[in-house]
Amino acid sequence: MTEEETRRKRQARFERLAHVVVEPLHRYLLRRAGADMAEDVLSETMLVLWRRIDDVPGPGAGSDPEPDANPDRSPSPDEVLPWCYGVARGCLANARRADGRRLRLVERLIRTQQRPPTGAADHSDHSDLHAALGALGALDREVVQLWAWEELAPRQIAEVTGLTSNAVSIRLHRAKRKLAAQLGRKDAERPGHKRDEGRSSQ
Structure with a gap:
């Protein structure tokens, strides 16, 4: 398989994955964060999924020990969502840590001003x-x-x-x-x- 064919195959797999997981991931994040943070974390999550598309379970997975008979089919939510929720959870934790650093900075400034x-x-x-x-x-x-x-x-x-x-x-x-x-x-x-x-x- 040529490099161009590999790229097209990865792109097609990502698009099938996105079609299945974007809305559930958005709901998952909205239940745990504000709308602005949820949008940002969803974007970061999809970027991670693109970078790690070969690791995502389901049809066409690069590490699948038993290749799917039809690797070009769309994945079912049960096949991919638990793994994708794990990625979203990690991205949300990273975003909260970054927000926490900013909040601690503001709190320290306020304490310093009030001391x-x-x-x-x-x-x-x-x-x-x-x-x-x-x-x-x-x-x-x-x-x-x-x-x-x-x-x-x-x-x-x-x-x-x-x-x-x-x-x-x-x-x-x-x-x-x-x-x-x-x-x-x-x-x-x-x-x-x-x-x-x-x-x-x-």
Whole structure:
């Protein structure tokens, strides 16, 4: 079988599979998540099914020890849905983990803002930091907060934000320079204060 024939066979099998599973998977996700998340996770689930089409059980499965007499027939829901539900469950868990990271970031920011000052100097430092962060664009601010507070590496921040690792590194470098420029004047006003540059962004 040529490469083109293999591609067409995989495409046809995926289309037959999608015809059977899209609506049940959508209902499955809507029962467990909001409409927006369900749509996103359904798209991710179908992408995984396309990538792993040879692993999906049913007619035409690449790993089927007993090849179907008619590999071109449409699969029955009983043959494929349990496996596909497992994929959707994993994709939903991944989406919730990503949302959880964002929620923890917001909660930590709120706790930080509400924390009572322990002294005039600490309160001043806190206000300076939030003012400097507030001067950044929303995406740059999120990148910096994920790096500084959640201690994520650029490749992990890329997962959260949907950027590439290279784009995250560039944004992080530029944002830290902006923060340093804004906070540098305050540092210079505090005798004996030495700024900790923190972790490497690499």
